[in-house]
Amino acid sequence: xxxxxxxxxxxxNIHVTQIVSYRLPPAGIVSILHRISGLLMFLLxxxxxxxxxxxxxxxxxxxxxxxVFVAGAGGIPGWFVKLLALGLIWGYLFHFIAGVRxxxxxxxxxxxxxxxxxxxxxxxxxSTLLTLLLGAKLFGLY
Amino acid sequence: MSTFGSKRIVVGAHxxxxxxxxxxxxxxxxxxxxxVLLAQVLMPGALGYDRWAAIFSQQWMKVITFVxxxxxxxxxxxxxxxxxxxxxxxxGVRLTLQVFTLVWLVGCAGxxxxxxxRL
Numbered sequence: 001x002x003x004x005x006x007x008x009x010x011x012x013n014i015h016v017t018q019i020v021s022y023r024l025p026p027a028g029i030v031s032i033l034h035r036i037s038g039l040l041m042f043l044l045x046x047x048x049x050x051x052x053x054x055x056x057x058x059x060x061x062x063x064x065x066x067x068v069f070v071a072g073a074g075g076i077p078g079w080f081v082k083l084l085a086l087g088l089i090w091g092y093l094f095h096f097i098a099g100v101r102x103x104x105x106x107x108x109x110x111x112x113x114x115x116x117x118x119x120x121x122x123x124x125x126x127s128t129l130l131t132l133l134l135g136a137k138l139f140g141l142y
Numbered sequence: 143m144s145t146f147g148s149k150r151i152v153v154g155a156h157x158x159x160x161x162x163x164x165x166x167x168x169x170x171x172x173x174x175x176x177x178v179l180l181a182q183v184l185m186p187g188a189l190g191y192d193r194w195a196a197i198f199s200q201q202w203m204k205v206i207t208f209v210x211x212x213x214x215x216x217x218x219x220x221x222x223x224x225x226x227x228x229x230x231x232x233x234g235v236r237l238t239l240q241v242f243t244l245v246w247l248v249g250c251a252g253x254x255x256x257x258x259x260r261l
Contacts, residue, residue, distance in 0.1 A: 038221045042243075045218075045250045053257045055191075056198055062191040096176070099169050106166065 026120035034098040037091040044088055069138075086135050093134075094127040165220045168213035175210040199261050207258055215251045219243065 014022070024032070041048075054065035069085070072078040101119050105111055136142055182197045183189060197203060222243045230236045 035221075035225060038218070039225060042218050042222055042246070045246065049250050049254045049257070052254055056195055056257055056261055059191045062194070096173065100173070103166060103169065 030120040037095040040091045090131040168217040171213040
């Protein structure tokens with residue numbers, strides 16, 4: 001046994017303070033981010049329905065909807081509303097791509113270590129690029 | 143393993159396959175809805191109120207949006223319950239969070255459906 005193997009903790013109940021010392025492989029990062037992005041969208045759900053409501057109900061509410069991203073509302077500044085929208089954009093894109101990865105694995109029984117690794121990297125890169133692209137649009141960079 | 147009757151197993155989710163499959167079926171429905179919506183949004187021309195509202199005022203669009211809202215609620219319920227079951231061990235706290243999840247999802251789904259059929 002190597003020294004590092006001897007000093008490895010033997011208990012498997014991971015405490016929240018130990019999480020930072022764990023190095024996850026890309027597939028592990030995708031797995032936990034799939035959860036986090038799902039939780040994020042669940043928590044922001046009233047904001048989503050608020051946007052649906054205001055964007056659809058009337059021309060006046062549509063203007064209020066677009067204005068909130070500039071002027072903010074109820075003490076919340078516009079840039080923060082944009083940040084929430086960016087969080088939703090990332091959450092949706094990541095959850096979508098990671099979900100398609102799951103469906104692909106289910107349908108093709110493609111569950112090798114190598115495929116899990118490469119598809120996890122594709123998920124991370126693609127979701128980040130698309131988020132940057134749409135985020136730049138949201139913040140008016142192009 | 144029995145999921146009903148006096149000998150049913152009452153730990154964990156105990157519906158294994160059903161919820162696993164439901165989460166995938168609802169995911170596919172939402173993905174298809176995303177494509178249908180994107181195809182209309184990305185049509186040429188500025189996307190102002192008139193065009194945006196016209197997309198959702200079509201009856202067939204209302205129907206598939208309605209189905210997608212229900213699919214979303216079921217999907218999110220399965221996922222959120224998985225999260226509470228994995229990380230929250232005290233039964234009382236877990237039950238409280240699960241009830242909160244249901245209220246949150248049913249409330250938001252009802253609101254979204256109201257928006258849809260008011261249009």
